[in-house]
Amino acid sequence: MSVLRPFKASDMFRFNNINLDIWTETYGIGFYLSYLSRWPDLCCVQEAPSGRMMGYVLGKAEGSGAEWHGHVTAITVAPEYRRLSLARKMMSLLEMVSEEIYKAFFVDLYVRCANIVAIEMYEKMEYSVYRRVREYYGNLGIGKGGKDEEDAFDMRKPLPRDVNQRSIRPNGRDIIVSAHDVS
Amino acid sequence: MSAAALERQIRPIYDALDTGSNKSAIVACNKLLKKHPKNVLIKALKALALIRSQKVEESLVLCDEVLQSKPIDDGILTAMMHVLRGLGRHNDMVTMFDEAYKQQPTNEDLGAQTFFANVRVSRWKSAHQIATRMYKQFQDERYLFWSIISAVLQAKDVSTPPNMRTILYQLAHRLITSSPTPSYVNADRFHLHLTILRDLKLYEEANKLIDSDIGKSICATNLSCNEIRRDICIQQGRIQEEAERAEQLIVEKKDRNWLEFLSVLDGAVPAAVSAGTANKSTDAGANINRVQELFTKVAEEDASKDRSAALALLELEKRARTHGLSQDRSRLLTLLKQYFEKFGDKACCFEDLKPFLELEESELAQLTSFLEAVPTSFTTVSELRRLINSYKILRYTLPLTDITEEKESARVAAYVRFYFEGLALGDGLPSSELQPADDLVLLAGNTYVSLWKLTDGDCHLLNAVYLLEFALIKSKQSFLTRLILIRLYRLLGASNAALEHYRAMQVKQVQHDTLSHLILSRASTFSLSATGDITLSTECLESTQIYLSNSQETGDFIVRAFTGEKYSQIPEFISFEDQLDNSLQRDTVKIEHLRMRLTHEPINSDLIDMELIELKFIFDRIHYDNRDFAILPNYQPKLSEGLHNQTLLFSKPEGDAWMMTFLKVYIRAFQQASDLDDTVEEKLLIGDRPKQTADFDKKLSLRDRLMQRDPEHLSSLTLDEVKFVEYAHALIDWLEPYHNHCRPPPAVVLAEAAKQTELKTGHPLKGIDIPPLNGNGHHKKSEEPPAIHEAPEVVVKYFDAAKSRFKEAQSKPSPSELLHVATLAQEAYLLLVTETLRFKNPSVVKIHKLGNLVTNFKTLRSDALSALAEISSTLIKRGESDGSSDSRHLCMDHCSSDLSSNIDHDFIVTCAKKICDSRKKVLDGVGKGIDRLRTTYA
C-alpha cells in the first residue's frame, strides 16, 4: 500500500531514508532538476500514507529512429520497504508512459553485472540482456566482484511498437561493447 | 583591421575563459585593448575574467563602462550576463536586456533572454508583458503560454495583494481560452489550464476538460494532471463520482495506488467529523458495509501480495468509529490481529499499524497479550521480523506506568538477547547487506536512552554505545545505527567520535541542508578553532556549498523548464530554490561558523563589517526549516518525548528562536563596533540587495526589531545561553551611546573606503563625492561626550557567575556541559573585545574624552581573564584525567553483563578508549584555545 505520485523538486529535502542507503547515489541538485525539467512524467515517487518516502524512479526518453526508447536512470526503494512490489509498480508506470506518451520501441536500463538481485528482478519483469557494456561503472575501480562490478548489462524490454522484437537477442550477454559506444 | 581579423584575435580569449585560464585571458584582453581601447566586447570579456579571478572591484569598473554603452551585440550581452551573475546584479541584467531588446524588437532570441532575465528576479509582471509582446511579434504559441504562467506566478507571489490575485487568474484564464490550439495538445499546458480553472473554481469548465476523452486519457497517463483532476473533483464535492471511478480502477485495472483506496473511503465516510455530516447515518452505515465487502474481497484476492485492501479495512473501521458508526466494537482489534498475522513479517508492519493504535484500555490489554504470545524462538527471518514488529508495537503502546527503570531494564535485556541470537540468521551475508536483527539494536538503543532519562545514569549511554558500535561491525552500512551514535557521542562529550560517524554516512549535496544539524547544531561548543584546528568550521563551510550550487544552478533549470514547456515544474522549482536559499539550517550554521571564526581570526573592522552586512540580510529573510529529524529511528513509547527530543544536546532544540536570538546579539554588537551605517552600506554594496521576505511589522525600524525580545524565544536556550544573552544585551546597551558618539560621520567613512579601493584597483569608487578632509581624519565633535556610567551589574558579575556554573558542571561525568559553560564564557569575553575595539585607539579616547569609560573596561577585562585562566587550566586537567586509563576502566566497568557476555572484551576496551580519547582531545583543545585567546586579547 503506497501512494504513487509525481517526483517533485522538494522531495530532495525528504529522500534521506532512501538515499543514505549505500546503493543509492545522491547527485547534485542539477541532476534531479534536469530530469524534472525534461521528463517529469517519467519520474515518480512511492510514498507511505504517513508521508514518508518509500522509493522513487527517474527516467528519460532518448535515442533516434528505431532506437527511440524509455530509459530507467535510477530506481530505488528504501530498505524497510523492499519486497512490497514497489519497484514493480514504478517500472510498470514508466513502461506505460514510455509506450503511450513517448511511443517508444522499448525500455532499457543499465545494471551492474554483479547485482544479481536486480538482474533477476528485471528478468521477471520481462527484461533481457541486450549487451554487456565494458567498464560502464569503471570510474569506481574494480571491487571484489572484479569485472562484474565495473561492467554493466544493458537490459531491454520490448514495447508493442517494437513489432519485430528487435530489442531482444538471445545471446545478449556475449555481445560486448565499450562504454564509449553507449551514451 | 578587418572585423574577421579582430575576431581571430578575440578567439584565444574565449578559449582561455573556457579552460579557466583567467590570468591569460586578462593578459590577452589587455594586449588587445591597447590596440582597440574602445572595443566593448573585449572590455566585457576582461570584466568576466576579472570576476572569475575574484577581482571584484576592478571588474565593477569595466562592468559599469560596458553597461553605459548600452550593448546590443550578442557576444557582449552573453559575456555581461555571466559578469552580472557573478556580481549578483540581476537587476542590472534586466535593464541591460530590456534596453537591448527595445533597440532590436525583432530579435527573438533577445526577447527570450529578456524574458528569462526577468524570470530570474521574479519580475512576473514584466515577464508577462514581454511574453505577450513576443507572442504578437513571433506568433509562437509557446510565448502565449509563457505569458499565461507569468500571470499565474504573479498571482502566487507573496508580494501581490489578494484582490489582484483573482484579476491575474482571470487574465490567465482569458488568455488560455484564446489559444488557437487547445491546451490538451500537451500535458503540461493541460496541467496549467486545470490549475487556473481550479483556482478560479470554474468547475463546470474544468469538468468538461476532465471528462472529455482526451482529458481522461491525459489523466490516465500523467500523474501530475491526475493529481489536479482529483483535487478539482474533491473541491467541488464530486466525492461519490470519484469513489466510483476509483473503485473501478481497483477492481478492473487492479490499481493499488493508495490514493484510489482513499477516494473509495472518502466516498463512504469522511476522515474527520465535520458539522453537517452527522445525520446521514443510515446511508453511511449501508455505504460502510458495501465498501467493507469490497475491500474484504480485494484483500482476499491479494492475500499477502499487496497490503492496500487490508489497510483500507483498518482505515474504514477507524473512520466508522470516529463517526460513531462502528457496528462491532471488537472489529478493530480483529483487523489489527489479522493484519499482523498476514504482514507481521514485513519490515514496515509496525509503521503501517501505527495510526490504528489508539485503543481503549481493554482492547489494548487484548492486543498486548496477543503480541506477547508471538514466539520468541525463531529460525527464519520472517519469524524474527514478526518478533521485532511485536516488540515495536508493544513498546509504542506502553502506558506511562510501565516505563520504569526495572521494566525498561528487562526489556533491554530481551532485545539484546534476541539480537545476538538473531545474528545467526545473517551469517554469511555480504558486508554490504544489513543484518535482519538490526532493529533489535535500535530498540535497545532507544531503551537505553529511556533508562538514561529515568535515572540520569551515563552508564546507560555507554552501554548503548557499546552495543550500537558492535552492531555496526555486523551491519557496516546501517546508517540508522550511526544516527543514534552521533547523538549519543555528543551527549557524552566525545565530539570527534560523533564526527567520524557523521562523515561515514557520506552526507552530500542537498543532504547537507537536511542533515548537517546532526553535527553542527551548537557545534562551537566542541570547536578547536582557537588552537588552529579548524575541522568543525571547515565542516560548516562545506555544508554551505549547496546554497551556492542552488543559486548558481536552479535558475538555469527554471529557464529550461520554460524552454521545454514543463509548466507543472516551474512553480515547484521556484519554491525549491526559495526554500533552500532561505534555509533555517543555512543561517544557523552561519551563526555557528561566526562563533568559531571569532576564536580563530583576528577581530578587526574588516571582519566586523563583512559579517554585519551578511547578518542583516539574514535578519530580513523568512526561514524554512528543512531539517530532517524524522530520519532518527524513534521506537519510544508514543507517550514519551521521543528519541529526537530526548537526545538533543543540552535538551534544547535549535531553531528559528535560537538563531534569531544569537543573530540579534551579533548584529547589535557589530553595528556598534562598525563604522558602516545604512547610507554607507548602500554605497558599498556590490550585488543586488536581497528581498526582505521576513514577516514583520514594516513600520518598525531595524533598531526596533533588534530590541524586540520574545520571552518565548528563551525557552529554546539553555540557562547558560540565557545568561550569555542577558550579559550581551546589557553590555551593548551600556556602550551604545559612546559608540554613537565616536563613530565617524558617513562622509568620512566613505572617503576612507574610496581611498582603500583606489589603492587596490587604481580607480576611484564610483558615485561617491569625497568631501575635503580636515586634519588627521579623526573628526572632532563639538558636543560633550555622554555621561559616563559604570558597567551594569549583569556585565560585572557575569564572569563570576560563569565560574561558579563551571564548578557545578565539573561534577557531571560527561564533559559536554562543562564545555558549554566554558565556550560561552569565552564567547562573552570575545564579545567584550569586539565591543571595546573602538576604544583601544588612545587618540579616539582622548578626542572624545572617554578616559573614565575605558577605566571601566580594565577591571572587566581582568576579571574575565582571571576567570578564563581558571577555566582553561581546569579543562586541560580534566582532559588529562578523562583521557587516563583510570577513566577508561571506569567506562568499561559500566558495561552490563548482557553485553559483556556477548561482546569481546577487547572491543569494549576499544570503544571506551575512543570515548576517553575523544573527550581528552576536545577538553584539552578547548582549554588551550581559551588560553591562547587570553594572550591574544590580554
Ligand SMILES: CC(C)(COP(=O)(O)OP(=O)(O)OC[C@H]1O[C@@H](n2cnc3c(N)ncnc32)[C@H](O)[C@@H]1OP(=O)(O)O)[C@@H](O)C(=O)NCCC(=O)NCCS
Ligand atoms: C532492486 C530494488 C529496486 C527492488 O525493489 P523492491 O521494491 O524491493 O522490488 P519488488 O518488491 O517490486 O520486487 C519485484 C520482484 O523482484 C524480485 N526481487 C526483488 N528483490 C529481491 C531480492 N532481494 N531477492 C530475490 N528476488 C527479489 C522478486 O521476484 C520480486 O517479486 P516477489 O516479491 O513477488 O517475489 C531494491 O532492492 C533497491 O532499491 N535496491 C537498491 C538500489 C538498486 O540496486 N537499484 C537497482 C539498480 S539498477
